[in-house]
Amino acid sequence: MLQRTPWGQRIRRYSFLWLLAPAMVLYLLFIVYPLVSGLRFSLYNWDGVGPLKNYVGLENFGYLLTSSAFSHFVYRAIGHNLYVFGLTVILQLFFGLVVAFLLTRVGAARFFQTAFFIPYTLSLVVVGFLWGLLLQPQWGLINQALVKVGLGHLAQPWLGSPTLALLTIILVATWHGVAFPVMVFHAGIIGVPQGIFEAARVDGASHWQVFWRILAPLSLSTAVLLAMLLFIGSFGAFELIYIMQGAEAGPYYATDVLGTLFYRVAFGGMGATATGMGLASALAVLNAIIVMPISLVFVRLQRRFAYEY
Amino acid sequence: MSTKRSEVGVVDLAGAGGNLRPRVRIRPDELVIYIILAVLALISLYPVFVMFASSFKTQLDIFMHPFALPSKISLANYLTAWSQAQIGTYFINSATISASTVALIVFIASMAAYVFARFEFPGKQFLFLLLLAGLVLPGRLALVPQFILVRNLGLLDHRTALVLIYTAGAMPFSIFILTNYLRTIPHEIEESAVIDGASVWIRYSRIMLPLSRPGLATIAVFNLVGVWNDFFLPLIILRTPAKMTIPVGLTVFFGEYTVQWNLLFAALALASLPMIILFLLMTRQFIRGLTAGALKA
Numbered sequence: 281m282l283q284r285t286p287w288g289q290r291i292r293r294y295s296f297l298w299l300l301a302p303a304m305v306l307y308l309l310f311i312v313y314p315l316v317s318g319l320r321f322s323l324y325n326w327d328g329v330g331p332l333k334n335y336v337g338l339e340n341f342g343y344l345l346t347s348s349a350f351s352h353f354v355y356r357a358i359g360h361n362l363y364v365f366g367l368t369v370i371l372q373l374f375f376g377l378v379v380a381f382l383l384t385r386v387g388a389a390r391f392f393q394t395a396f397f398i399p400y401t402l403s404l405v406v407v408g409f410l411w412g413l414l415l416q417p418q419w420g421l422i423n424q425a426l427v428k429v430g431l432g433h434l435a436q437p438w439l440g441s442p443t444l445a446l447l448t449i450i451l452v453a454t455w456h457g458v459a460f461p462v463m464v465f466h467a468g469i470i471g472v473p474q475g476i477f478e479a480a481r482v483d484g485a486s487h488w489q490v491f492w493r494i495l496a497p498l499s500l501s502t503a504v505l506l507a508m509l510l511f512i513g514s515f516g517a518f519e520l521i522y523i524m525q526g527a528e529a530g531p532y533y534a535t536d537v538l539g540t541l542f543y544r545v546a547f548g549g550m551g552a553t554a555t556g557m558g559l560a561s562a563l564a565v566l567n568a569i570i571v572m573p574i575s576l577v578f579v580r581l582q583r584r585f586a587y588e589y
Numbered sequence: 590m591s592t593k594r595s596e597v598g599v600v601d602l603a604g605a606g607g608n609l610r611p612r613v614r615i616r617p618d619e620l621v622i623y624i625i626l627a628v629l630a631l632i633s634l635y636p637v638f639v640m641f642a643s644s645f646k647t648q649l650d651i652f653m654h655p656f657a658l659p660s661k662i663s664l665a666n667y668l669t670a671w672s673q674a675q676i677g678t679y680f681i682n683s684a685t686i687s688a689s690t691v692a693l694i695v696f697i698a699s700m701a702a703y704v705f706a707r708f709e710f711p712g713k714q715f716l717f718l719l720l721l722a723g724l725v726l727p728g729r730l731a732l733v734p735q736f737i738l739v740r741n742l743g744l745l746d747h748r749t750a751l752v753l754i755y756t757a758g759a760m761p762f763s764i765f766i767l768t769n770y771l772r773t774i775p776h777e778i779e780e781s782a783v784i785d786g787a788s789v790w791i792r793y794s795r796i797m798l799p800l801s802r803p804g805l806a807t808i809a810v811f812n813l814v815g816v817w818n819d820f821f822l823p824l825i826i827l828r829t830p831a832k833m834t835i836p837v838g839l840t841v842f843f844g845e846y847t848v849q850w851n852l853l854f855a856a857l858a859l860a861s862l863p864m865i866i867l868f869l870l871m872t873r874q875f876i877r878g879l880t881a882g883a884l885k886a
Contacts, residue, residue: 296708296789303701303760304716310735310757311723317734328737379629382622394872395630398637400879401864403818405836406857409843410640413850421639421655428656455632463880487618516727519820523840539729546733547825557733564730571727 321561328557340562354563356533357541358570364450364537365514369507371454376461376506377499381491383462384469393463400459408523411452415439439524442534449520449535457513461506468502469495501585508578515571518543538567640861643854651850666855674846676856678831679838684863686748686834687816690755694763694812695805697756702767703793707779723761736825746828755816763808766881770804771797810871810878814864835860 322341325334344354379396383389399407414421415438423435438448472495480490518539521529527544529536546560643651644666645659671677704710705717735754744750774797782792798805820836827833830841839860846852868875 294710296704297710299700299789299793300704300716302697303764306697306753306757307720307723307760310738310754311731311760312719314731314734314738315722315726317737318730318732321733328733375629379626382626385622386619386626388623392626392630393876394869396633397868397872397876398865399633401814401868401875402637402861403820403836403864405818405820405839406860409839409853410636410857413853414636414639419652419655419850424655455636459633460880463876467880487622512727516729522820542729546736557737561730561733564727564733568727568730572725575725 318561318564321558322565324558326556326558334558336558340559341566343559344562344566353533353536353541354538354566357536357538360446360535360537361515361517363446364453364517365511367447367450368454368457368514369510371450372458372461372510373503373506375454375458377465377496377503378491379458379462380465380469381495383466385487393466396462397459399456402456404456404519405523407452407456408520411455412439412524415448440531442531445525445531446535449524452524453517453520464506465499465502468499472498498587501582501587504578504582504585508575508582511578512571512575515567538563542567637861637865640854641858643850644858646851646854648849648851651854666851667859670842670852670855670859674842674852674856675830675838676835676842676859679833679835679842680859682748682832682838683817683834683836686751686755687813690752690759690816691809691813693752693756694759695809698760698763698808699767699798699801699805700793701760702764702771703797705764705768706771707797720761720764723758724765728758732821732825735822739826745826746832748827748832750826751822751834754822755812755819759808759812759815763812766808766811767801767804770801770807774800806871806874807878807881810867810874811881813867814875814879817864 321332323335323337324332325336325339326332343350345351383392386392402410415423417423417435417437417440422438426432426435436444439445476494477490480494485493515538517537521535521537521540522543525531525535525540527540529540542560542563545555545563546557548555642659643655645662645664646666650657650660671680705713739745739747739750739754742750744753778800779792779796782796787795818836819834823834823837824840827837830838833841839856842856843853
């Protein structure tokens with residue numbers, strides 16, 4: 281012990297840091313550095329070729345938000361993202377809570393849980409292609425089923441109609457994703473002290489009353505948390521739309537969201553109107569500026585509605 | 590969180606009526622609930638069922654008798670899709686990338702979590718905040734720079750790039766989950782090893798790692814599903830079809846075989862089977878893994 285220098289002692293004392301090194305090195309290089317670069321790139325008019333050049337300050341953001349050539353793309357995309365969120369949050373929270381509640385009222389919960397979860401294990405690419413085939417206007421199963429039950433007049437080119445396309449994709453996304461709120465709500469309900477339900481039952485409360493008077497208020501904080509995740513997810517939407525409608529987010533950009541717009545700006549498809557890694561980074565920064573403060577509001581709300589048992 | 594508790598909960602609630610008056614038959618209100626759940630389960634499962642059923646049919650059968658069951662179970666579509674149409678190559682690529690990524694994540698995230706859970710050192714708070722930033726900031730912000738970085742490292746069109754970026758991206762969530770898990774392991778278990786003078790590495794690999802298996806399973810499942818199903822990153826990084834993963838490979842496949850629906854369904858079935866089988870084998874770990882994020886928050 282005596283002959284060891286203080287410096288050597290220090291190294292020995294912190295030798296456990298070697299265990300931390302691989303994780304932190306990878307994380308710094310492939311996540312933190314790119315995140316910081318993303319902020320920096322957004323200030324350049326740079327096409328991605330050669331060294332970073334052409335500093336333009338906030339001009340990219342001006343182009344995104346005020347130019348007559350391009351800003352309508354951005355606003356339309358943001359509008360679609362909001363539409364996706366609004367509808368998704370209603371559908372998924374409603375079905376999520378109702379199904380989770382029903383699962384706690386019957387014996388065979390495990391079987392139904394499994395059934396609802398299977399779509400959630402599929403990749404969005406598979407979901408997009410599968411429903412693309414099912415919704416195909418002539419041969420797809422959906423229209424054929426409508427014809428078969430005598431509702432042939434309702435048969436639609438679901439994905440080809442500018443008014444229906446985004447709605448259809450939201451329904452497909454809900455088919456895939458609703459298992460998540462079901463499971464989270466279900467875990468939440470199980471966490472509620474069972475005495476509350478016992479008491480309600482003894483007092484002769486109906487399923488309906490238990491749902492609205494006890495479960496809905498107690499699940500409010502979970503609902504807000506899920507709404508936040510759905511908000512982040514809605515503004516991250518890309519895969520289903522890219523698979524079902526292509527990078528151009530057809531028909532006539534009726535399904536264009538920030539994700540597909542970002543993809544075209546960064547990796548081609550916008551032509552001369554808007555290309556470049558600088559502009560794409562600015563779009564990603566804008567996306568973050570929309571998502572992050574609102575997520576924070578959700579977190580605040582969630583805390584307020586949380587119950588302690 | 591724990592499975593035991595959730596089981597007890599389900600049984601309690603389901604049996605709540607039984608405690609007061611023994612249940613002999615299904616009450617009418619329960620029947621209604623069963624019917625609603627059955628209809629919803631049918632909506633959930635039928636499209637998946639159609640995918641598998643159609644994957645055994647001939648092209649003509651799919652178009653002429655879309656609702657019928659396959660007249661005979663033939664693996665012809667699978668064989669064609671697997672070998673002739675490269676789905677086999679994509680499948681093996683996906684399997685290799687997913688397996689190596691998950692192994693790497695479990696290994697280095699558990700080491701880091703061990704340090705965060707058991708040691709104090711200057712800068713710990715800062716590193717934790719740095720990891721939190723990775724959870725809070727949208728990944729899209731990093732995509733363009735990641736693409737440029739990969740290009741500058743000469744890793745464009747290399748599968749290694751995917752493994753590295755996936756692993757790095759998985760660090761915040763995996764480290765947080767594992768750190769929380771390791772904190773629940775009593776210090777006493779480690780103490781005798783400390784007294785015996787066991788090195789940090791020995792304490793990590795011989796004591797903590799075996800004890801943290803349930804936590805490791807959670808992050809393994811979570812990341813496995815994420816990597817197997819990921820689309821954006823391979824879409825921008827891989828160029829050569831022979832290197833593609835299943836999700837990007839499917840886009841190539843759907844471009845080539847647009848009208849051969851029998852092959853398309855077989856390809857979709859092949860892409861989905863591994864996760865469905867894994868899910869059915871380890872339902873509990875799956876549900877826990879995929880909902881872990883929301884429940885921790």
